[in-house]
Amino acid sequence: MEQEESPIELQTAPRPDASVIWLHGLGADGRDLATLVPELGLPRALAVRFVFPHAPYRPVTINAGQVMRAWYDIELTDTGFNQKLTHIRESEAIVRNLIEAEVARGIPAERVVLGGFSQGGAIALFTGLRFPKRLGGIMALSSPIPLAGSLMGQAEPANRLTPIFMAHGTYDGIIPFATAQAAHNLLVGGGASIEWHEYPMEHSICPSEIKDISRWLAARLAG
Numbered sequence: 001m002e003q004e005e006s007p008i009e010l011q012t013a014p015r016p017d018a019s020v021i022w023l024h025g026l027g028a029d030g031r032d033l034a035t036l037v038p039e040l041g042l043p044r045a046l047a048v049r050f051v052f053p054h055a056p057y058r059p060v061t062i063n064a065g066q067v068m069r070a071w072y073d074i075e076l077t078d079t080g081f082n083q084k085l086t087h088i089r090e091s092e093a094i095v096r097n098l099i100e101a102e103v104a105r106g107i108p109a110e111r112v113v114l115g116g117f118s119q120g121g122a123i124a125l126f127t128g129l130r131f132p133k134r135l136g137g138i139m140a141l142s143s144p145i146p147l148a149g150s151l152m153g154q155a156e157p158a159n160r161l162t163p164i165f166m167a168h169g170t171y172d173g174i175i176p177f178a179t180a181q182a183a184h185n186l187l188v189g190g191g192a193s194i195e196w197h198e199y200p201m202e203h204s205i206c207p208s209e210i211k212d213i214s215r216w217l218a219a220r221l222a223g
Contacts (some may be wrong), residue, residue, distance in 0.1 A: 003171055004044065005054050005189070006008075007030055007051045007052055007053040007054065007098070008030040008034050008051075008052040009023065009049060009050065009051055009052070010033060010034060010037050010049070010050045010060075010156050011047070011048070011049050011050070012037070012042055012046060012047060012048045012066075013044070013048075013080070014044070014046035014047065016045055016048055016049040016107070017106075017107065017111060018020055018046065018047070018048045018049070018107060018111040018112070018113070018136065018167065018181065018221045019048065019049045019050075019051060019102040019107045019111065019112045019113070020048060020049070020051070020113045020114065020115060020217065021051045021053070021095065021099065021102070021113070021114050021115070021124075022050060022051070022052055022069065022115045022116060023052075023055070023095070023110065023114075023115070023116030023117070023119075023120025023121070023122070023123055023124055023140075024052065024054075024116070024117060024120050025117045025119050025120055025142075026063075026068070026069075026070050026071075026074075026119045026177070026182060027060075027063075027069060027070070027114075028069065029054045029067045029069050030052030030054045031052070031056070031169055032117075033052055033120075034050070034052045034081075034151065034206070036210060037050050037133075038184075038208060039210050040213065040214040040215070040217065041176075041214055042214060042216055042217065042218055046104050046218065046221055047063035048106070048217075048221060051098060051102070053094065053095075053098060054069060055069040055070055055091065055119075056069065056070070056090075056094075056169040057069055057070075057073075057092075058070050058072075058073060058087070060073055060074065060075055060090035060211045061073055061074065061075035062075050062081075064072050065214065069122060069173035070087075071087065071088070071119045071122070071123045072084045072087030072088045072091060072122075072123075073087055073137055074087075074119075074144075075195030075212065077085075077095075081144060082156040083096075083144065083146045085146070085147075088122070088126060089126075090122065090184050091123045092123065092126060092130065095114065095123060095124070095127040096127060098154070099112055099131065099133075099135075108163050109131075109135055110133075110134045110135065110136055111112070111136050111221065112135055112136055113135065113136045113137040113217065113220055114127060114128045114135060114137075114138050114139070115138070115139030115140070115141070115165075116139065116140065116141065116218050117141045117142060117143070118141070118142050118143055118144070118174070118175070118203065119143070119144070120143075120193045121139065121140035121141050121143030122143045122144050122145060122152075123142075123162070124138055124139060124140060125138055125140045125143065125145060125151070125153060126146055126147075126151065126189070127154070127162070127163075127164070128145065128159055128162060129151060129154065129155040129156070129159050129187060129192075130154055130155065130156055130159075131156060131158070131159055132158055133158055133216060134155050134158040134159060135158075135159055135162050135166065135219040136162075136215070136220050136221065137162060137163045137164070137217075138162055138163070138164045139163065139164075139165045139166075139200075139213065139216075140158075140165070140166045140167075141142075141165075141167050141168075141170060141209070141213075142167065142168050142169060142173070142174075142175060142176045142180075142203055142204070143159045143164075143166075143168075143173060143180070144179070144183075145166070145180075146187045148187060149183070149186050149219070150188060151186075151187065151190070152186075152190025152191055152192055153190065155190075155192075160176075160191060160192075161191070161193050162193065163193055163195065163216075164187075164192055164193060164194045164195065165186065165193065165194075165197070165212075165216045166180075166184055166187075166194050166195070166196050167197040167198070167199065167209055167213075168180035168181075168197075168198055168199075169198070169199050169200070169201035169203060169204065169206075169212065170199065170200055170201070171201060171211065172201075172202055172203045173202060173203065174202075174203040175203065177198070179208070184196055195216060197209065197212055199204065
């Protein structure tokens with residue numbers, strides 16, 4: 001893959017001691033979610049570095065082969081959505097490198113939270129559960145969960161019980177709410193520790209969700 005643009009970085013205070021790596025959805029870029037940082041209103045005592053990377057450009061089958069930023073290709077088949085596993089693993093490698101970069105900057109892995117919206121949340125969950133060092137938490141927002149039925153079987157012991165914030169809109173017309181519920185149930189059945197939220201919204205992020213994310217992040221990163 002070609003050299004990608006550097007992630008956008010924002011800090012809530014000097015000398016951060018925690019990091020949140022937050023992945024955007026299909027067709028967007030890191031700028032899409034960076035505007036949420038001030039809206040979170042995190043406690044002033046928290047010094048957090050937010051990292052918003054950009055997905056590679058690639059043709060996306062479901063969008064008539066248009067080239068756009070995407071963490072993986074996706075197509076609609078007779079049996080549902082097909083999320084290209086080779087691309088998912090390529091994106092997993094990108095995110096692993098971002099985690100290790102934060103560790104090299106002095107942030108312990110257990111003070112790193114992975115998060116993402118839609119495709120980004122799919123990659124955050126896939127990467128986080130399979131990462132060999134304990135992480136601080138994982139957020140999957142309005143996300144299609146890849147390999148939901150077998151993902152917990154691939155989870156590393158260090159992250160099998162890592163706290164997960166999972167949320168979805170009940171009116172989501174892109175990733176049906178029932179699909180998200182089914183994935184959630186499979187993960188919980190496999191032993192995942194999930195805080196589940198549902199909101200009367202479409203494929204988006206709403207103010208009440210931002211408030212819940214803020215509370216959850218503050219709890220994960222306190223101390």
